[in-house]
Amino acid sequence: MTSNITNDMLETPASISGQILKKLDHVADYFKDNAGELLWNLMMIAAILILAKLALYLISRGTKSAMQKQMYHRSEKQGKRIDTMMTLLRSAARYVVYFIAILLILKQFNLFESMKGLIVTAGVGSFAIGFGAQSLVKDVVTGFFMMFENQFSVGDYIKTDNFEGTVEATAMRVxxxxxFKGEQVIIPNGTISRVVNxxxxxxxxxITVSTSYExxxxxxxxxxxxxxxxxxxxxxxxIKEPPVVQGITAFESSSVQISVMCKVHSMKQWQVERGMRLAVKEMFDKSGVAFPYQRIVKMDYTPEKKLTNDDIPKGKEKKDKIPEWANIEDDE
Structure with a gap:
């Protein structure tokens, strides 16, 4: 026994390449001894991924079918509500399916129990992860309450704190x-604090029409x-109600402001405003009424003759040219 230990201690250390080859031999032996189990695990992982993709496909197809069915779109309000709920369901299902698939894959390599114990014991790490995910949790919770309170739906034209446009889709987080320019804006739900629908x-x-004081x-x-x-x-x-001329609403520096108000159907206010402005312009042109506008008057200025010493009065001549009201005595 003592001789074997002595012989092992006296062995010459292997070189770097020798150590690498030794490790590769161990790996090859492991794969050779556990080839069947590894192959089974790979097959199970492939099956899990295929099932996850199939589940996402079925969910996407089901939500799309619901969004296209006429029975769920009997009114515009009902249709928008269904579209919003379907897009939200699709987003939530994607997170759930991916999470379950990851857990099943970890379980195939016996890593689930190890990670569960690690998460339970590593209190500081869990706190750090929770603090880092605070923004994510805020986005998800805010998005849930926005959908629950029905603040807006897919297809609505809204204005947030910094952006304005039509809602294309709603997800758990964004x-x-x-x-109007065709740009797609992705807004985290946690940053939305005010919505104008x-x-x-x-x-x-x-509309406000400027007229002249004259x-x-x-x-x-x-x-x-x-x-x-x-x-x-x-x-x-x-137009829902006839337009009403409100009268004079302001006096500007060069114009009198007259306002017109008209109640219209949803999302038609900009179209009606443009139409009323054009109608007023055509009526003014037909009647010969001019709109006030700033004018620039250019005047020709000719400087007076420059005085010389010969033009300055002296002596008695100076006194004669001084007006009586000046009351200035001649020193001469």
Missing amino acids: TYLRT YSRGDNVAI ADTQKIMQLIEQAVKQYASENMDV
Whole structure:
């Protein structure tokens, strides 16, 4: 026994390449001895991934089918609500399926129990992970309450603190907006603190017409009323109540401001505002009424003749040219 220990201690240490080859031999022996178990684990992992993909496909197909069914879209409000719930369900299902798949894969390599014990015992690490995921948790919780309170739905035109656009989709963590320019904006739900929803209820179209102080205001108001009422009669599909001329709302430095208000259907306020402005402009052109605008007057300036010493009066001549009211005595 003593001779064997002595012989092992006296062995020459192997070189780096020899150590690497020795480790590779151990790995090869491990794969050779456990080839069947490793192959089975790989097959189970492939099956788990295939089932996860299949589950996500079925969920996506089911939600898409629900969003396209006419029975769930009997009204615009109901349709938007269903679309919102389906996109949210799709997002939540994706997280759940991926989480379960990862746990099953770890279990195949007997890592689940080890990680569970590690998470339970590593209190400081758990606190650090929780602190780092604080923003993620805030996004998910805020998104859940926004959907639960039905603050907005897919298809609504909304304005948040910094962005404005149409809601394309809602997820557990983010909201997708499409702006007027076609840009897609992805907003974390936790950063949304205020929402203005333009798609809920009726809207009001308001325009302000600038008129000159010299014009007859009563006549101008009659022309404006005639123009906007004619426009309203031709566009009853977007206007809910006839437009009303509010009268003078402000006196500016070079114009009198007259406002017009009109109640319109949801999301039609910008269209009606543009139409009423065009109708007023055409009515003013037809009636010969001019809009006030800033004018720049250019005046020709010719400097007077420059005085010389010969032009300055002296002696008696100086006294004669001094007005009596000046009361200045001549020193000469």
